[in-house]
Amino acid sequence: MIREVIADRSLVVVAGSGGVGKTTVSAALGLAASQRVDGNVLVLTIDPARRLASALGIDIDGNEAVQVPIDGAPSNLYAAMLDPGPAWDDMVRAEASSEVAERIFANPVYRKIADTFVHGNDYAALGWLEEAINSNQYALIIVDTPPSQNALDFFDAPERVAEFFGSPLLSWLTGGDGTLMSSAAAKTFASLADRLLGAEFFADVVEFFQLMSSVVPGMVTRTSSVAKKFASNDAVFLGVAAPSTDLEARLATLADSLAERELAFDAVVINGVEPAVFANARVKDVAGRVLANEKSPFSKRSTELAGPGAEYVLERHAVAVQQREIVDRLPADAVATVERYVHSPTSTDTLLDLGLILWGDDS
Amino acid sequence: MTILDRRLLIVGGKGGTGKSLVAAALAELSAFRNQRTLLISADGSPGAAGMFGVVPEHDAIEVRRNLSVIQIESQASLSEFVRLQLGPLGAVAGPVAKAFSFVATAAPGVAELLLVGKYAHEARSGDWDLVVVDAASSGHLLGELAAPEGVAAIAPVGRLARETGWMVALLSNPEVTAVINVTLAEEVPVSETIEFVAKLHESTPARLGAVVVNRTRPQLYARSLRAELDDVLANPPSRLSIGAAGVLDGxxxxxxRADVASAIDGRLQATLPDGVPILHVPEFGVVPELLKEVREALADEMSL
Structure with missing residues (x-):
């Protein structure tokens, strides 16, 4: 079913809050797409936990996309995991003279850039993606976005970075020509910063802003163009969520943030729904009879033995039914459910099976 | 002695594990023991502190007998810190204050230090017997806990750095401070917990006090019955109805699921430092769980 949604579009954005299986869904879809799409497929994850690599059985080091072997043979699937530090370095190198770049790299404040800025990691990812897209090497790119309450935080990163570095406060602080302004207010400020942070630390911070001011406009232009491409009709938005009681509210929050940009989810994957066997009314009926030891289809001993298990089946029946009610209330046009698995899919085989189910391809 | 006998509990874990519910449940249990308890949400959302019918703020609100809640963020903590440190000079307003907070939050480690500083300050204030923090997810939490030593190393002269000594002393005392990691009985979350614990002990002064395994599945059968049951499942009677076959499948x-949960538990047990308890919260119905369910399960596990 996701096959129809993706059609001939070239970007898939996988979004949702933490712990719902975004990375698993992204990897699974990447595997399925690589078998069904002409050309190369790239999965980019911004998950610091290196799960994608272990699931796909590859060793990713640095920011290069790595080809994923399937059944031991080379394939058209590539995977990359963003390491924000080097990605920032690449952007700085592309925009600054080598002398300025070296000074930036030597600044202690810069070394923390990815953590320091709101959405620093998202921003680095966009910079990385700009290159991947412009390389024209990939027919389809799947982006596993970082966990977020707001699906579009990722795409707002260029704006926020521009805002941060373009703040009037900053020019006030650095006096435009790189020296602290000599107004009484600025002197108060310097004295405050001195006492609390120490003069040297404060000087590093000011130097950092001064150096970055020449680099940031170019970086913002580049990343904005990618962000726009993603937040456009070139991209498919895939929401991933768990079948929790607050599902509707969670999806509504995500959908609202998309609607602000006149976008909508193209499909929603509800991950971790109890298997159909538990939802079946006839299964519930038999489990009830086994537990009560009335008209059980099993021998006396087996019925006795099955008691605690039947109790478990009844418990899960209630959950399965409730989950289905929650899912059924969603607008149905593009909802895919993934059953809860016993073993996490951690090999290319199991991931591919999952991916093909999502892809909606029963051939 | 249980973890509730500490003074500062920092509850972390990855998204979707039920970390906020566990933090709220621990705070309630503490309040029930007549300990003056402060529950702090420090994860950028109302989180645990928002589960008691009020919108938490930077100042404490008493929501139950012995239980107060606050939500903190680095900006407000910074203003508070500046006021406390500098007295009249700290009462600056307008562009000076704005520019200062702008620079301070951009400086490495300062925002994190202010958060840790706030909850550590509450823990040593004497106003509370126990402070429970619904902390940031694993990666950010490590950054916060490492911040006092980090800032002291890169900016050794400012007043902020001078404040780091007592914070490190408080965080590194295992009788006072404990980090609680919340995880699930699944492969990936437990792997992340194991990684988190290694990094916690390597890069921060704080120590792990307990792991809470949420949504776990206890064994359905005693070992003695299991072989017999496995035999029934492997050789089911012929011509079973759909319902009967479904029961066996279920x-x-x-x-x-119980086998996977106990294998994962074994793996966790083998890697955790000696003496760190694993507290199990069983799987209830549809998530999110009810606070009462989680609280009662934790009380059982801690034999309260």
């Missing part, structure tokens, strides 16, 4: 799934 039981098999339950057994498999």
């Amino acid at each position: 039981i098999q799934i339950g057994l498999d």
